[in-house]
Structure formats: structure tokens, C-alpha cells
Amino acid sequence: MQPRxxxxxxVVDLAAVKAAQEAKTKAEQARAxxxxxxxxxxxxxxxxxxxxxxxxxERDVLQRSAEVPVVIDFWAEWCQPCKQLSPVLExxxxxxxxxxxxxxxxxxxxxxxxxxxxxxxxxxxxAVVAGQALPLFQGAAGEAQIRETLDQLVQxxxxxxxxxxLVVDPDADPGAQPEPALPEGPHDALLEAAVVALDAGDxxxxxxxxxxxxxxxxxNSEAKLxxxxxxxxxxxxxxxxxxVRKDAAEKPADAEAQIAAADLDLxxxxxxxxxxxxxxTVQRTAGDDRDAVRRRLLELFEVVGTDDPRxxxxxxxxxxxxx
Numbered sequence: 001m002q003p004r005x006x007x008x009x010x011v012v013d014l015a016a017v018k019a020a021q022e023a024k025t026k027a028e029q030a031r032a033x034x035x036x037x038x039x040x041x042x043x044x045x046x047x048x049x050x051x052x053x054x055x056x057x058e059r060d061v062l063q064r065s066a067e068v069p070v071v072i073d074f075w076a077e078w079c080q081p082c083k084q085l086s087p088v089l090e091x092x093x094x095x096x097x098x099x100x101x102x103x104x105x106x107x108x109x110x111x112x113x114x115x116x117x118x119x120x121x122x123x124x125x126x127a128v129v130a131g132q133a134l135p136l137f138q139g140a141a142g143e144a145q146i147r148e149t150l151d152q153l154v155q156x157x158x159x160x161x162x163x164x165x166l167v168v169d170p171d172a173d174p175g176a177q178p179e180p181a182l183p184e185g186p187h188d189a190l191l192e193a194a195v196v197a198l199d200a201g202d203x204x205x206x207x208x209x210x211x212x213x214x215x216x217x218x219x220n221s222e223a224k225l226x227x228x229x230x231x232x233x234x235x236x237x238x239x240x241x242x243x244v245r246k247d248a249a250e251k252p253a254d255a256e257a258q259i260a261a262a263d264l265d266l267x268x269x270x271x272x273x274x275x276x277x278x279x280x281t282v283q284r285t286a287g288d289d290r291d292a293v294r295r296r297l298l299e300l301f302e303v304v305g306t307d308d309p310r311x312x313x314x315x316x317x318x319x320x321x322x323x
Contacts, residue, residue: 043166048093052103054110061103065128068165069100069157071136071150074114074124076107081140082123088143089125092150098166099154100127127153130161160307194226203234228302236263248277255281255289259296266300274300275314282321294318 052060052072061070073089075082086104093102107114107122117126117133125136134156136149157163194209210227213220241264247254248261258281265274278297282290297318301311 043098043168045094045168045170048098048166048168049090049102049104052105052110054112057113061128062131064101065131066163068098068163069153070128071100071102071153072117072126072128073102073104074107074117074119074122074126075104076122079122085123085125085140088146092143092146096150096154096165098168100150100157100165129153129157129163191222191226194223194230198226198230198233203230203237206230207234225302225305228299232263232267232300232303235260236267239264253281253284255285255293259293262296262300266303271304271308271310275310275317279314279317279321282318294322 050060061072064070071089071093073082073086075086089102093100105113107119117124121138123140124138125141127134127136134153136153137145141149154165157165190209190213194206194213197203197205197209207227207230210223210230213223214227217223239260244257244260244264247257251257258277262274262277265271265277275297278293278300281293282297285293297314301314304311
């Protein structure tokens, strides 16, 4: 079950990376804190199934996916198989007790979302985890298959992104908004400032904020990842994508041309293309050029996350190219 990046509603593709890192460091703590306070910030079982439209997609799906996997049920009133599948998904959303959120999208009223996800027929079920989309299954699947798929989804969300889900309180008011968690730790204000700067497109400000954290705490993993991401976004900010890709196509052994194109690949969500491009360039170059390509590849590994399977595979390929 491999995520693929989705770019929607002006959301920067690399926001998924930021969301994943924030989730790893904060989700478990927030869930435990809510539980200790008798469900403060919890949701009711009725809040586990929501109707989503194009206007609310970024808020209700992309943003929520930073704290809980969001399963998307594409359906329509005229679709008979949908009438069999949807009640099963709704029941399981409650049974899984906050481990995922079910978002129902009526395709007749939300054609753009249907096209963006590449839905060919309904019912179709996707998931969004930390801003990344996963196709789950299409058609009226059996309950055993659905449970198996959801179990895998929950496992991926917990192990790769640290998403522990929502705290569910049967006595909570439906529709009530949870109180935001207060920053904790000596560098949280700086980290939050960096995130705000990223969201505003102030990549230089984000770079400086992350560097300020690392000057006091060189081992801070969130700041390391954030800095790598902000520096990447800063590098591509002024690029002409068409010119960069034309230059790379004409100069396959030019280190600078391939490095620039790899940055664009990654920002566009084409992780394997970025890694493959630089590994091939390592094989074609030598000396300082080769070392520059290798260093940039290691930086991109940091952006994606060193435990990502794509990074693990690319590390092995890089080792073979070098030795």
C-alpha cells in the first residue's frame, strides 16, 4: 500500500511531508492528553462520518488527515452497489473507534474531486493519510476484504506517520470542535513560526526559524526535516520549470541541470523520478560533480524521510552506483 501525492486546492505537495512529521511528534501525545482529561477534545461517534464537498475538501480531508486517516467513499444516489457498501463503511467507522474518519463525497455534486482522484466508476474508496492519497478498492467489496484493507491502512498510518487517530467519547456533543493543543517544549514557538512561514510561502523565514532551533538543539529531528523541506522550496521558488526540464533533457551528464530537475521532480510529488535521476547522474559523473549530486540526493532523502521505503531502496541503488 504505497501512498501517492495529491496536489489539490493550491496545497503544496510537500505539505504531506510536513504533516507527517508533525503527526509523528504530536499525535500520540495529543491523544494521550485528551484521554487523561476524560475525553477533552474528543469527538462523538456521529462525528466519525462526514459529508464532504469541494469547498470543504482541504479543511475536512487534507488538514484532518494530519491527525487521522481519512477514508473517502465516492458514491451517488443512483448507485445501487453504493447503497450496499456505504452502510458497511459507516458501521466500521464507528467500530474502529476513531482510528479512521469516513468522508462521503457525492460524485454528482463534486465532479472535480472525482476527476482529481481519477475515479473511473463507483463505488470507489480512497484514503488520505498525512496529505497523501491511497487508492483502496473499487466496487462493493465484501466486509472481510474491507476489514483487511482498513487494518492495513491503520497500520501504515501508525507506523509510517504516527497517526493514532481520534479520541471518541460517546458523551461528546456531535459537531463540537476540539480545543487546539497548547505548544509544549522549549522550541515549539519557533517550530510553529516556521510552519506558519511555510504556509505563507516565506521560505527564507522558515529556513531561518528552523536554523534557530538547530543552533540550540542540533539533534531536533522535526527541525532537520523542516529545514530540508524549506530549503528545497526556496531553491525551486524562482525556477522556470520548462527551462529547467529542457536543460536537463539536453544535458544528461550535467550535474547542476540534473540537480535542479530533481528538485522540481520532488516538489511535484515524483519521488522515484527525483531519486532515479540523481542516481543515474552519479553513474555518469565523477569528482566534484559526482559528490555534489550525491549530497543533494542525501538532502532529498531527509525531505522524504529516512524510514520511507522509497528512500531505503534508493540508498541501496546509490550504494551500487558508488561502489
